[in-house]
Amino acid sequence: MPIPVNCPCGTGNPYEMCCGMYHNNPGTAPTAEILMRSRYSAFAIGDFEYIAVTQKLKEDPKQNAKDIEASNQNTQWIKLEVTDTEAGLEKDKTGMVYFSAHFKEGKHIGRLSERSLFKKVKGQWFYLSGEHEVEKNTPLIKSDEMKIGRNDPCSCGSGKKFKKCCASA
Structure with missing residues (x-):
């Protein structure tokens, strides 16, 4: 699993100082939004075990990391935009997070x-x-904080230069 330099969740912070902290210590995200961002980053880097341990699905409570990986094997997550939140702070018991996640599957881009x-x-x-x-x-x-140079490492975490990875689509 390639570890990106900048966190895929879009904060602009280094991965290890952002979602990487929560990936290494599941159950420590202090808010619903931070958990959502860390789950997005886990999808982006392929940490499906983290996804499995941070959910309690009503429809499919037995879903495991292998199930999640199988349903995401062709998806490359490329950008997250959090648009709104309701509650979900440290003192709250429930919360809602509204977001858009851009993805690539083959030559197709979607949201x-x-x-x-x-x-x-x-x-x-x-x-x-x-x-x-x-x-x-x-x-x-493309927002200003997501701009990446052709010779910069690709934000998807592949380890390749941007021009040889996501920019070539």
Whole structure:
């Protein structure tokens, strides 16, 4: 699993000082938004075990890391945008996070927009469910904080230069 220099969640912080802390210590995310960002980063770098231990799904409570990996093997997560939150702070018991996650599957680019429900159980945040919409072949919205040079390492964590990885699509 390649570890990126900058955190895939879009904060601009180094991975090890951002979501990497939570990946190394599951159950320590202090808010619903931070858990959601760390779960996105786990999808982006392929840490499916982290995804499995940070969820309590209503529809599929027995889903495991291998199931998650199988359903994401062709997806490359390329950008996260958090659009809104409701509650989900350290003192809260529940929270909602609204986000859009841009992805690439083969030569197709798309966007997953979701409203995610989180619940704190015994001091630990968990993802419960989400209502989402997937749009295929959407334009990738590039913001200033996501700009990457052609010779910079690719933000997907492949270890390749951007021009030889995601920019070549």
